[in-house]
Amino acid sequence: MSTLHVLSHSPFSDTRLGSCLRLLGSDDALLLSGDAVYAVLPQGSALTPLQEKTVFILEEDLLARNLDCPQWATCVDYPAFVELSIRYDKVNSWL
Amino acid sequence: MKFAIALYSAAHAPSSRRALRFAEAALASGHEIVRLFFYQDGVHSASSNIVTPQDEQDIAQQWATFVSQHQLDGVVCIAAALRRGVLNEDEAARYQRPGVNLKAPWELSGLGQLHDAIQTADRLICFGGP
Amino acid sequence: MSKSLLIISRQAPWSGPGAKEALDIVLAGGAFDLPIGLLFLDDGIFQLLANQNAAAIEQKNLSANLQALTMFGVDDLYACNHSLSERGITPAGLAVADVQSLSTEEVRALIDRYDQVITL
Numbered sequence: 001m002s003t004l005h006v007l008s009h010s011p012f013s014d015t016r017l018g019s020c021l022r023l024l025g026s027d028d029a030l031l032l033s034g035d036a037v038y039a040v041l042p043q044g045s046a047l048t049p050l051q052e053k054t055v056f057i058l059e060e061d062l063l064a065r066n067l068d069c070p071q072w073a074t075c076v077d078y079p080a081f082v083e084l085s086i087r088y089d090k091v092n093s094w095l
Numbered sequence: 096m097k098f099a100i101a102l103y104s105a106a107h108a109p110s111s112r113r114a115l116r117f118a119e120a121a122l123a124s125g126h127e128i129v130r131l132f133f134y135q136d137g138v139h140s141a142s143s144n145i146v147t148p149q150d151e152q153d154i155a156q157q158w159a160t161f162v163s164q165h166q167l168d169g170v171v172c173i174a175a176a177l178r179r180g181v182l183n184e185d186e187a188a189r190y191q192r193p194g195v196n197l198k199a200p201w202e203l204s205g206l207g208q209l210h211d212a213i214q215t216a217d218r219l220i221c222f223g224g225p
Numbered sequence: 226m227s228k229s230l231l232i233i234s235r236q237a238p239w240s241g242p243g244a245k246e247a248l249d250i251v252l253a254g255g256a257f258d259l260p261i262g263l264l265f266l267d268d269g270i271f272q273l274l275a276n277q278n279a280a281a282i283e284q285k286n287l288s289a290n291l292q293a294l295t296m297f298g299v300d301d302l303y304a305c306n307h308s309l310s311e312r313g314i315t316p317a318g319l320a321v322a323d324v325q326s327l328s329t330e331e332v333r334a335l336i337d338r339y340d341q342v343i344t345l
Contacts, residue, residue: 001337008110008224019235019267022307023333034109034225058113078120085218086096092233092342095103095223101343135246135345175246206253214228214259219341 002027004056004088008034011046016094021049029054031076031084037061040070056084096126099216101209103223105139106155114222115158122165130168130212133201137223138176141169144196162200170212173203229260231339234269238287239279244272247345248290255297262301262339263294264332265324270308275320291321303327303335 005028011017017039020030030053032039037057039046047070055073058081062069069075076084085091098121104110118128133141145155162169176197177186183197197203213219232251236243247269254261265273272287279286294302302324309316309326316326327335336342 001340003336003342008113010225015267019308022329023336025333025337033113078116079124081117082121082124082126085098085220090339090341091218091220092336092344093221093223094344095221103345134250135243174249178242206250207257209250210230210254210257210259213230213341219343221343223345 001089002029004029004031004084004091006031006033006091006093007036009094010035011039012044017046020094021053024053029056029084029088031056031058031081033058033061035061037065037067040067040073042070056080096121096218097129097216098126099129099132099209099212099219101132101134101212101219101221102137102140103133103135103221104225105136106142106145106153106158108136108223108225110222110224111137111140111158112152112154114220115154115161117220117222119161128165128167129215130170130208131162132209132212133169133171134175134206134209135172135223136179138171138179138181141171141176141201142181142196143198144194159200167200169201170204170208171197171201172209173205176203227259228340229262229338230254231262231264231336231342233264233266233336233342233344234272235265235267236345237268237271238277239282239284240268243345244269245285245287245290247343248287248294250343250345251299252290252293252297255294255299258298261299262303262335263299264303264305264327264335265308266305266332266344267308270304270312270314273304273319273321273324274314275318277320288320295323303332305329305332307332
């Protein structure tokens, strides 16, 4: 079963992204929201391991932080977030 | 699609607003929300005593309005709420506390309601943290 | 058939009510006879260590709640091996019997197997 993993903590102050990436299955995807979107900073150390994964990013959180959506990721709004939560068999939010 | 939405953060946390916007989008897309369950610090998102500055979003108020308007089942975990001082009239009287900060449309109930919602829904979505 | 639920507990025992409140979800699920599993991940591993003295910081011991799990019919208890070795803890050092330690691949398969997941 595929899982959509949802993160909202900054990857620079927290271990959730690291643990999540370690446990990510081949059919799974990540959705970055809140401070987790800092992971896509072009010169940041969190970027490289993400590029080979299926990554969605909540657009409002990128806009709020003046960050651009990288080409390898997909920006989503709330209706698309809802659709993603249906497309994947379950949603695992790293609270 | 039937959603169960669980919230674990207070109204001032960005994740509380995110949960609300997700819930609104789910209904707008024609989906059903079988229950909202507020647990841990999520009980503060149901507080009726939150006062936000006028030029800021009052997410706790927006939650209450959303639940009332759509006649949703809004459940606040009683054990988590008591621990954090979120009390309805009955509980304030029972424990002889001076303040009531939980009112309709919210109801206090136990964790069984979370499990029941998970069993009924097609998807469980949790929001919490920052 | 009931949907299965995996709780992933990743909070240390004395960092607030989080660890206990994660256990409460598991115990409530067990009381309703639901298929429920509990995985200790990251700092959640610290809940399993022996000889903790909760009274020293005026807290209640978690071990009673942990021991109650099997009484409530919750037998699917797991610990992440990677989290254990990161912290220099061996599975033999765990106070709670019947916790299976799982490799990263096995944890991945575990998450895959359950219908719903809550990570606290």
